[in-house]
Amino acid sequence: MENNKSFLWPEGILIALLALGGVFSLAFMMLLRPNASEAQSRQNIDVKDVAANVGTQQRIEKLKAAMFTSWQQEAQTKGLSYAVPSRFQGAIIEEATLTQGEKVIALTFDDGPWPDTTEQVLDILKSNNIKGTFFVVGQNLKNYPEIGKKIVTEGHVIANHTWHHWYHFFNQQAAAFEIDRTTDLIYQITGAKTNLFRPPGGNLHNGLSAYARGQKYAVIMWSADSTDYKLPTVPKLINNVIKDSKPGGIVLMHDGGGNRSRTVQALPEIISNFRKQGYRFVTIPELLEIEDKGQKLLANKKQ
Numbered sequence: 183m184e185n186n187k188s189f190l191w192p193e194g195i196l197i198a199l200l201a202l203g204g205v206f207s208l209a210f211m212m213l214l215r216p217n218a219s220e221a222q223s224r225q226n227i228d229v230k231d232v233a234a235n236v237g238t239q240q241r242i243e244k245l246k247a248a249m250f251t252s253w254q255q256e257a258q259t260k261g262l263s264y265a266v267p268s269r270f271q272g273a274i275i276e277e278a279t280l281t282q283g284e285k286v287i288a289l290t291f292d293d294g295p296w297p298d299t300t301e302q303v304l305d306i307l308k309s310n311n312i313k314g315t316f317f318v319v320g321q322n323l324k325n326y327p328e329i330g331k332k333i334v335t336e337g338h339v340i341a342n343h344t345w346h347h348w349y350h351f352f353n354q355q356a357a358a359f360e361i362d363r364t365t366d367l368i369y370q371i372t373g374a375k376t377n378l379f380r381p382p383g384g385n386l387h388n389g390l391s392a393y394a395r396g397q398k399y400a401v402i403m404w405s406a407d408s409t410d411y412k413l414p415t416v417p418k419l420i421n422n423v424i425k426d427s428k429p430g431g432i433v434l435m436h437d438g439g440g441n442r443s444r445t446v447q448a449l450p451e452i453i454s455n456f457r458k459q460g461y462r463f464v465t466i467p468e469l470l471e472i473e474d475k476g477q478k479l480l481a482n483k484k485q
Contacts, residue, residue, distance in 0.1 A: 345359065
């Protein structure tokens, strides 16, 4: 009997321990279940948050698209993306031939957008209530898109001056890259379409102008050269512009491509000098429209 008691006693303890372990296991599982439920709840909340964020992002993208469409329409309304009269598409233009005796002149600026200088030029034009024409370099527009937008939002005309501003010969494929890529970027950034082109350095024989004319761009040259790229003194720069200018003229200046501080200094005096002579300032599209209307009136009178 003593031997049986000694055997049953440990067995009873073992059963008791197993029972106690089962109680603890059940309690532990009950403690875990709320946490698992909470984790599931958090997961559900996270999924909802992600869905909400995606929905918000989609709404933002739709709003941006709507704003961009609105901006494009506004650009067209302002007359910044209409085609020049058909007689000038594919033509090379140095100045306008005016028949009505209007004393108008177009100020043009090349090689921007450029830090500081372009915005200084814009401020001067704004303070004088003048609209100009800016022939931009594609890679500069890519680097300074906000300045490009400012050109258009302030009512100026933006036009094509190639992507790289290189002077070497271009085959048709390379010329297409230089011109088409710049026009596309102008449209993407500003909403304005342009068919105005100015070849770097005024070179008409390196493949660029031939391609542009084939694509019905008006190739815009100039009749008065400030030669500001040669960094003349401010008085000399002013004189270069004034001495060669006449009604219907196109003035070449630069807001980018180097140090244009002298152009900025000379611009107010150039404007003042023209105004004293009775000139009115127009953009290139406006200048070509004036010539076109004058030529049509002249043709009608001859009939």
